[in-house]
Amino acid sequence: MASLWGRLPQLRRLRALVVKEFNQIRRDRRLVISLIAPPLLQLTLFGFALSATVTNLRLGVVDDSRTPVSRELVAALTESRSFRLGGYYATADELGTAISQGKLDAGVVIPYEYARDLWRGRPTTVQFLLNAVNAYTATIAQGYAEAVMQRYNADLLRAGFPGAVDGTAGQPDRGQVRLMPAFLFNPGLVDSWFIATGIFGLLLILNSSLISSAAMVREREAGTIEQLLMSPASTAEIIVAKITPLFLLLCMMMLLAVAVLKLVFGVPFHGSLPFVLFGGVLCILSGISLGTVIATLSRSAQQAQLTAFFVNPPMSSLSGALNPVEAMPDWLQPLTMLNPIHHFATIVRGAMLKGVGLATLWPNVLALLVFTLVLVSLSIWRFRKQLS
C-alpha cells in the first residue's frame, strides 16, 4: 500500500475512481436517504421499544373469600405497575376461558377459607395463573408476582396477623447480614442505556454489511465491472475507491447516531468520545468487509441480500448487545468472542457509561482490529480471485 500512495499517477487514478463513486452515490439520492434515515429511526424505536420491564398485564380475579383481607390482596396486586385489574370472574373456569381467548394475561384465584386461615395463622395458598404463550413476559411477570406477594406477606405480619414460624434450633441472638447494593454506572437503572448502546453497534455492522454487499454486487450485475477491470486500475484500487464514499456516509450516520444517543436517550459520556468513534470506525470497516465477502460469495444481488439478511439476525441476537451473554447456553458463549458487535458494544458501554479507556478495553479494540484486518484481506483476496 505504501508504494501505491507514493506514486503519483496511481494516486490520481484512485482519486478519479473515488470521484466516480461519489458521483454515482450522489445521483442515487434515495440510497443516501435510506442510509441515514432508517438507522436513526431504528435506533430511536428500538431504544424505546425494547425494554425488559413488563407493565399493565391484565389480571382477572376470582375472589371466593369476598372479605376485606382478600380485597386488600387484590389491591396490592393491581396497584403495582405490573398488573392492572382486568375484571372479576365468578369461577376459575370462566377465568380460564378468558385467558385462553386472550382477554386476560394473568389470573388470581383466592380461596374461600382465605381470611379465616390468615386469622388463625395458618398458611393459605393463592393460585396464580399466567399465560405463558409469551414465555418472555411470563418469566418476568412471575418474578413480579412473587415480589408483590413477598411484600404483601411482610405487610401482613406488620399489620398484626399471627405469623407462622418454623424451627427454633439456632442462635436467635446472632446478628444479621444486611446486604447494601449499590448500582454503579447507571444508578437510576435506566433500561434504554443498555439497549440503545447495543443497537448502536448492531446498526453499524448491519447497515455497512448490507449496503456494501449491495454496492459490490450491483456493478457486477450491471456488467460494468468488466469496464473497470479493463482500466489500468488494480483491484485494490477499485475496492478502496468503492469503499471510500460508503465509509464516509456510514461515518456520518455514526455521528448522527451518537447525537441521538446523547440527546434522545441522555446516555452519559464519561469516557473519551474519540475513542468511541475510533471503535465505531473499526466496526464500520469490519461491517463493510463482511458485506464485501458476502458479495463475492454470491452470484446475484438477491443472493447477496438473502445471505446478509441471514447472517445478521443471529449475529445481532447472539452478541450480548441486546441481552446478557449469560442468557446464552454455555457452549455458545465463547462464540461471542468472534462477534464484532460484542466487542463494539463492550467498547461503547465501557467508554460511555463506565468511563474507562484503552487501558481496560484494549482486548476488545485488538479483537476488532484483527477482525477488520482479516475480513478486509479476505474480501480483497476473494474479489481478486473472482475477477481474474
Next chain:
Amino acid sequence: MSQTRKELIQIVRDWRTLTLALVLPVILLMLLSAGLTLRVDDLPIVVQDLSASPASRDFVDAFRASLSLHVVAWPVDRPPDEALTSGAARAALIIPADFGRDLARGVDTPVQLLVDASDANTAKLTAGYAAQITRAYNERAAGVRRVALVQTAIRLWYNPGLSSKKFYGPGIFVLGLSMFPPLLAALAMARESEQKTILQVYVSSISAHEFLLGKVAAFTAVALAECMLMLAVLFTYFDLRLAGDPTPFIVATLLYAFCVASFGTMVGATVASQVAAMQLVALGGFLLVFLLSGLLFPIENIPAGLRWISNFVWGRYYIEIVRDALLQGGGWPAVWLKVVIIAVIGAVFYALAWRSMRRMQLRG
C-alpha cells in the same frame, strides 16, 4: 395465468437463490432458538473477603453454592470496581473486616454489593439473587424460617416449562415468513424497473391487475413453500402440535402469504432501486414485525406515542394467530378478527401496488 408461470419459471431457474430463500429461514429458526434462552444464570461475581473469618467463609460458600451466581477469583489487593469496569464480573461483594466479630456479638453487619448497572435489567437480577442468598443465609444462621402466610402457587399455562423453543419457535417462524418472501418479491419487482424490462410490461397488452396478480401469486407460492418447510421443522424439532381447530390457522396462513407477497411487490413497485427496496423491506419486514408486533417484547411496553403503529403491523396479528394455533387452541372465536385484519392489510398493499403500476401503464 401465464404471468404466474413466467414468474415461477424465473424463480425456479435461479435455483440458488430459491434454495437460499427456503433453507435460510429454517437454519435461522434452529440457530436462534438454540441460542436464546429465557433464563439468565451463572452471572459472574467477585468476592472480597476482608474479614477472612469462619463466618465470612460460610457466607461466601452460600454464594458459591448458588446456581444463579458464579464466584470468580479476584485478588484482595486489587480494587473490586476494576472487576466491573473490565467486565470480569457483574457484581462485587465486599465483606467488611468486622464481619465475623459483629455477627458473633449480635450486631447487624453491612455487606456491600457493587453492581454493574450498565445493563439495568441484569443488574436488578443480580441484586435480587444476592438478596435471596443473603436472606436464606440469615434464616439458616438464626435457625428460624419464616413461613410465608400467603403462599403463591403459580401455574404457567400453555408453556408450563417456559421452554424457549416453544416461545421462540413460532416467533421466528413468523419473522422468517415476514422477511424472506417480501424481500424476494421486492427485489424481483425493483429489478424489472432497474433493468427496464418493466417498460415491456407497460407497452404490452397485459393489464396492471394481471401483471400484479401474477407476481403476487408466484411469491405467495414461495411463501407457502417456505411456510411448509418451517412448519415441518416446528412439528419435528420443536415438538409443537396444532392445538385445537386448525382451520383459522390455515386460512390465516394463506392470507398472510398473500399479504407479505403484496407488501414486497408494493415496495418493489414504488421504489425503483434494488438497494433502496431492500432497505424498505428491512424496515417493514424486519424492524416493524420484529419490534412492534409483540414477537419478543410486549406491545404494552412501547411508549404510547409509538404504540399505535403496532395496530398497522401485519405481523402482529399473524403472530397471535400462530401462537393461538400452536399453543393455546382458542380457535375461531379468539382470532376471527385478526384473520380479517390480515386480509384487509393485504388488500391495501395490493391496492397501493396497483395504483403505482397503473400510473405508469399506457392507455388503450
